[in-house]
Amino acid sequence: MKDVMWTEKYRPKSICEIIGNEEAKVAIVKWLKNWVPGNEGFLLWGPPGTGKTSLVQAAAHDFQYQLIEMNASDVRTEKQISRVMGPASIEGSLDKAFYGYRGLLLFVDEIDGIFGREDHGGMAAIQKILEVTRVPIILAANSTQREALQPLIHCCQVVRFQRVRPPVLLALLKNICRLEGINAEEGALEMITEMSQGDVRSAINDLQSTSSGAVTLRRENIAGLFARDRPANISETLNSIFAAQTLREAKKVIDESDMDYESIYQALHDNLPFRFRDPEALATAYDYLSKADICFGEIKKTQDWHLLSYALELMVSGIVLAKDSAKENNHFHFPHGRFVMLGRSRATRSLLDELAQKIGFRYHVSKRTATEDYLNVVKVIMLNHPEQKPKISEQLSFSDEAQSYLEG
Amino acid sequence: MAQENEVMWTEKYRPSSLDDVVNQKDIIKMLGALLVSPSTMPHLLFAGPPGTGKTTVALCAAQKILGQTWRNNILELNASDERGIQMIRERVKNFSRMATGRLSGLSINVVILDECDQMTSDAQTALRRIMEVSSRNSRFILIANYSGKIIEPIQSRCAIFRFLPLKRDDVAQYLQEISHKEGVKLLDDGLNAITTFANGDLRRAINTLQAASAMEKAVDERAVNQFLGEIDKSDIKKMINKALEGDFRGARETLFSLMFNKGLSGSEIIRQIHRQILVLDVPEDVRIELIRVLGEYDFRLLEGANEDIQLSAFLAQVVKFCRRV
Numbered sequence: 001m002k003d004v005m006w007t008e009k010y011r012p013k014s015i016c017e018i019i020g021n022e023e024a025k026v027a028i029v030k031w032l033k034n035w036v037p038g039n040e041g042f043l044l045w046g047p048p049g050t051g052k053t054s055l056v057q058a059a060a061h062d063f064q065y066q067l068i069e070m071n072a073s074d075v076r077t078e079k080q081i082s083r084v085m086g087p088a089s090i091e092g093s094l095d096k097a098f099y100g101y102r103g104l105l106l107f108v109d110e111i112d113g114i115f116g117r118e119d120h121g122g123m124a125a126i127q128k129i130l131e132v133t134r135v136p137i138i139l140a141a142n143s144t145q146r147e148a149l150q151p152l153i154h155c156c157q158v159v160r161f162q163r164v165r166p167p168v169l170l171a172l173l174k175n176i177c178r179l180e181g182i183n184a185e186e187g188a189l190e191m192i193t194e195m196s197q198g199d200v201r202s203a204i205n206d207l208q209s210t211s212s213g214a215v216t217l218r219r220e221n222i223a224g225l226f227a228r229d230r231p232a233n234i235s236e237t238l239n240s241i242f243a244a245q246t247l248r249e250a251k252k253v254i255d256e257s258d259m260d261y262e263s264i265y266q267a268l269h270d271n272l273p274f275r276f277r278d279p280e281a282l283a284t285a286y287d288y289l290s291k292a293d294i295c296f297g298e299i300k301k302t303q304d305w306h307l308l309s310y311a312l313e314l315m316v317s318g319i320v321l322a323k324d325s326a327k328e329n330n331h332f333h334f335p336h337g338r339f340v341m342l343g344r345s346r347a348t349r350s351l352l353d354e355l356a357q358k359i360g361f362r363y364h365v366s367k368r369t370a371t372e373d374y375l376n377v378v379k380v381i382m383l384n385h386p387e388q389k390p391k392i393s394e395q396l397s398f399s400d401e402a403q404s405y406l407e408g
Numbered sequence: 409m410a411q412e413n414e415v416m417w418t419e420k421y422r423p424s425s426l427d428d429v430v431n432q433k434d435i436i437k438m439l440g441a442l443l444v445s446p447s448t449m450p451h452l453l454f455a456g457p458p459g460t461g462k463t464t465v466a467l468c469a470a471q472k473i474l475g476q477t478w479r480n481n482i483l484e485l486n487a488s489d490e491r492g493i494q495m496i497r498e499r500v501k502n503f504s505r506m507a508t509g510r511l512s513g514l515s516i517n518v519v520i521l522d523e524c525d526q527m528t529s530d531a532q533t534a535l536r537r538i539m540e541v542s543s544r545n546s547r548f549i550l551i552a553n554y555s556g557k558i559i560e561p562i563q564s565r566c567a568i569f570r571f572l573p574l575k576r577d578d579v580a581q582y583l584q585e586i587s588h589k590e591g592v593k594l595l596d597d598g599l600n601a602i603t604t605f606a607n608g609d610l611r612r613a614i615n616t617l618q619a620a621s622a623m624e625k626a627v628d629e630r631a632v633n634q635f636l637g638e639i640d641k642s643d644i645k646k647m648i649n650k651a652l653e654g655d656f657r658g659a660r661e662t663l664f665s666l667m668f669n670k671g672l673s674g675s676e677i678i679r680q681i682h683r684q685i686l687v688l689d690v691p692e693d694v695r696i697e698l699i700r701v702l703g704e705y706d707f708r709l710l711e712g713a714n715e716d717i718q719l720s721a722f723l724a725q726v727v728k729f730c731r732r733v
Contacts, residue, residue, distance in 0.1 A: 269717050272724075273656050279727045282656060290705070290721035296713035301528050352671040357489075363419055364463045365611075366486040366523050371671050373612055374416070377619040380635060381415070384622045392415050 006208040007201050010176055015058045018051050019172050019200070020164040027159045028059050028138075032105075035136045043153065045112075045141045046161025049201030052140045056107050065105035065136075081125040089133040104135045112141040112149060123148050130155050143260040150305050163198025166190075172200070173207055177217070184217040191219060234259050234267050241268070241316055242275060250316035261308075265292070265315055272319075281322035288318025351405045358396045379406055417618045418611050421586055426468045431578050432461055435569045439469060442567065446473040446516055451539060451548040453524075453563065455555035456571025459609030463522060465571075466549045470518040473547065481517040488523040493531035496521070500538050500546070517546050524550045525557035532559045539565060573608030582610060583617050592621045597629040605636060643670075644680045648688065651723045654730035659723045667716055674715030678706050681722075690733050701725045 012018045015025055024044065031042050044052045060067035070085065089106060108126065130137055130152070144153060173189045176182075192210070196203035211217040237257040241264075244250035254261060269289060276282040295311035298304060356367035359374045378396075382389055393403055414420040423429045426436050426443075442449050452469070454462040471478045483503045490496050500519055527535065536559070539548050548566075552558055555568060574582075580603055587594040598620065606613035616635060617627065624631035643666055650659040666672050672680075685698050705722040712718045 269714075269720065273660065279654060279656075279724075279730060283724045283728045286721035286724035290708055290712065290718050293712040293714050293717045293721075294708055297711050300713050301530075303530060348669055349671065356671070360486065360489065363416060364467065364484065364522075366488045368488060368673050368676075369458070369611075372673065372676050373615055376635075377416070377615045377622075380619040381622045388415060391413075395413075395415055 005205075006176065006180075007204045010172075010204060012051075012054050012058050013061055015055065015062050018055055018058055019168050021046075021051060021055070021161055024055065024159045024161055027157070028055060031157055032059055032063055032065075032136060037134045039136075041130045041133075041152075041156040042136070042138045043111075043141065043144070043156035043158045044138065044161055045144045045158065047163055047197075047199065048142055049196075049199030049203075050161045050164055051200060052161055053107075053109060056105075056138050056140070060105050060107075063105075064102045066103070067105050067107055069107045069109065081122055082129070085126070085129050085137075089129050089135055089137065106133070106135060106137040107140070108137070109140045110142070111139045111152070112143055123152060127151055127155060164200050165198070166193050169193050169196065169198065169200060169203055173203060176204065176207060177211075180211070181215070182211050182217055183215055184211075185219050188217050188219045234263060237264060238267055238271060241319060244316070244320060247313060247317060247320050250320055251313055254312055254316065261312055261315075265289075265296075268315065268319070275319075276322060278322075284322040285318035288314050288316075288321070348405070351402050354399060354402050355406070358398060358402075362396055382406055383408075416615075417586055417590070418614045421589075421614070422464050423468065424471070426465070426472060429461060429465060429468065430582070431574055432465065432571055435465065435571065439465065439569065443469060443472050446547065449473075449547060449567075451543070451550065451566045453550045453552065453555065453558065453566035453568045454571060455552050455558075455568060457553060457573050457608060459606070459611035459613070460571040460574055461610070462551045462571050463520075465569075466520050466551060469549065470520065473516060473518055478518075482520065483517070484520045484522070486522045487531075488526040493527070493534040496531075497534065497538055500542060503546075518549060519546050520549045520551065522551045523553075524562075525552035525554050529559055532562055536561050536565070574610050575608075576603050579603050579606060579608065579610055579613050583613060586614065586617065587621075587627070590621070592617070593626040594621075595626060595628040598627040598632050601629045601632040602627075605632070644677070644684050647723070648681060648684055648726065651726040652690070652730055652733050654727055656724060656727045659727070660720050663719055663723060664716065667719075674709050674719055675706075677719060678702065678709060690729075694729050694732050698726065698729065 015029065018025060028042065028044075031039075044055070046052060056069075057067060059065075085106060085108070111123075111126065126139070139152065139156060141149065144158065170189055170193045173192060174184075177184050177189070189207075192203050192206050196206065207217075237253060237259050240253040241250050244253060254264060257264065259267075272285050272289070273282060276285055292311045292313075292315035295307045295314060299307050299311065352371065353367070355375060356370040359365070359370035359378070360367045363370070363374060365373070378392065382392060389403075392398075398406070412420070426440060429436055439452075442452075452466075454466060456462055470482050474481045483499065485496060485499065487496070490499075503517065503519070521535075524532070524535075539546075539562070550558070550562070550566060555563065555570070580599055583599060583602060584594060586592075594617070602613050602616050602620070605616060616632060619635045620627045620631040623635055643662055647659050647662040647666070650656075650662065663677070666677060667674070682699075682702060685695060685702060688695060688698075690698070701722065705718055705725070708721075709715055709718045
């Protein structure tokens with residue numbers, strides 16, 4: 001086993017060994033248990049390295065299916081997809097006993113990778129097979145935002161995979177260190193966890209590469225690793241959008257970027273004020289971003305995906321219009337504003353959330369009304385009438401942290 | 409419901425039976441007639457502005473339907489807090505199963521779903537199914553600010569009650585009563601300041617009275633404004649001033665801090681900006697123009713997906729005025 005990559009060595013065999021994403025686990029078990037021909041497919045989506053493939057493999061193992069895996073980057077065109085998937089999907093029940101399995105389970109990974117121009121028809125082929133299949137089919141994608149994916153979403157149960165939370169990931173890394181006999185320096189595993197941004201695969205890879213041959217894992221080894229190249233990509237995308245002379249050019253950048261539009265959208269929001277100094281230009285750029293946001297809002301409400309194209313166009317229109325004004329250099333800010341703030345204030349927000357939840361529950365109001373209408377009143381009472389404090393905390397059962405936050 | 413021991417006056421003085429509800433006379437009368445036979449009663453939809461007694465009446469109605477054991481047979485959910493329709497479905501389903509077991513001897517339970525107009529139309533469609541499936545055992549009381557945001561099929565399944573904003577005199581009377589019971593000295597100008605600020609929202613009025621009386625012995629206009637100034641925080645003012653000085657990044661930082669640190673919602677921030685603009689030290693034509701822009705972005709905020717983007721965009725429009733002030 002010595003030469004095996006740790007990501008393989010520690011890949012979970014059974015569903016119960018998978019960390020995080022409890023809801024997805026329950027969903028896949030339910031779906032697979034009840035699956036009969038005619039049922040819808042299963043679409044898992046979420047960031048890379050969060051355990052989508054592992055979950056499918058483990059599910060096949062637990063339910064004794066023979067797993068046929070296809071990586072969509074190998075199988076691309078309509079013809080190839082039909083050729084490979086077609087026969088497997090209509091496999092008869094006769095063979096089951098022979099195989100010693102309950103049957104076949106088809107798994108198509110990275111479906112969001114197959115819809116370039118040259119792969120036209122690939123998606124339609126998958127959709128057709130989903131309709132007639134005699135065996136369960138699971139699809140996986142990093143994002144569901146490509147427009148071409150929308151028809152597939154309608155014939156699948158869609159389940160979202162989240163990034164694995166730091167404490168859960170940390171526990172896994174600690175366990176691997178124990179099994180490998182590695183002594184990790186204080187804080188070293190935390191660094192790896194943080195850098196991975198919830199990507200289990202990259203965290204395990206980092207652990208292996210920084211600790212190979214050593215008995216003690218030092219923090220300085222880890223500092224040498226770079227966070228994976230997520231921002232580089234978006235810089236390129238943003239540069240091209242800001243450089244575009246026409247709407248068509250700008251739209252093309254979005255279409256061809258590896259980034260999902262949501263990330264581009266947020267990055268534009270973050271970077272507009274650094275790009276446009278002139279108030280008129282900034283106002284124009286933001287005006288259109290706001291109009292795009294209205295389309296996104298409408299999509300969210302109605303699931304009317306044909307509006308997406310307007311949203312994407314409006315999102316860059318302001319930049320195209322505002323373009324000849326004074327601009328700063330190509331320096332981008334990642335992550336900026338909101339994210340920095342969100343990171344910094346996580347503890348505060350969780351306290352606020354606790355206060356809002358408890359106040360809301362007791363006084364029959366939403367968390368929002370609790371924050372807006374009650375929080376200040378409670379604060380003022382506690383400040384001016386300290387003798388009321390015990391009664392208040394008893395009635396609302398605030399934690400000590402929340403209590404001291406309220407006191408200032 | 410009302411408890412002597414309760415700290416917050418909104419709760420302490422919440423009427424515990426329909427007969428104690430002083431306002432909304434017509435609603436109480438009609439509702440009383442329906443409640444005579446709960447098993448044939450339709451679902452209820454209460455629509456109206458905040459602080460007009462919707463939740464109170466819902467709780468009273470539930471109590472009337474369920475009697476002694478009402479606390480065990482009521483499920484109170486807030487649509488703006490729950491994460492999705494899936495969650496609501498699970499909770500309602502489990503609840504109907506648990507609460508209507510033969511053991512309890514009751515044939516009906518009550519689900520109060522607050523802020524329904526915050527639900528997407530998809531979620532409402534799902535809710536409609538839930539209501540149908542569980543209608544034998546469960547009575548739904550839906551509460552919303554705007555009935556227009558509730559999809560037709562749900563509206564048609566409900567008896568709709570429209571709550572009107574409370575009249576100024578009614579609010580005043582209520583406040584005076586509470587002041588009397590709590591031994592608070594409420595002066596005329598203080599009362600006036602509170603009713604003006606509350607604008608028909610009794611919850612807000614009572615909360616303001618309680619806070620002001622906690623700060624000062626006698627509640628006069630100054631005490632009320634002192635507390636309201638506390639809410640307003642100078643942050644909003646700082647944010648607008650930065651924008652008017654042309655410092656967009658600074659203004660946006662403040663905005664993010666208000667939203668993400670202080671937990672203010674977009675609509676609350678708009679409301680406070682509105683109050684600030686009215687007293688801002690700017691030429692009159694700029695003020696009027698700012699109000700127009702704010703109105704437009706208030707609308708966009710309601711329609712849009714990201715409040716921080718809409719409010720940032722608003723600030724970017726304000727920066728345009730930096731040369732005119």
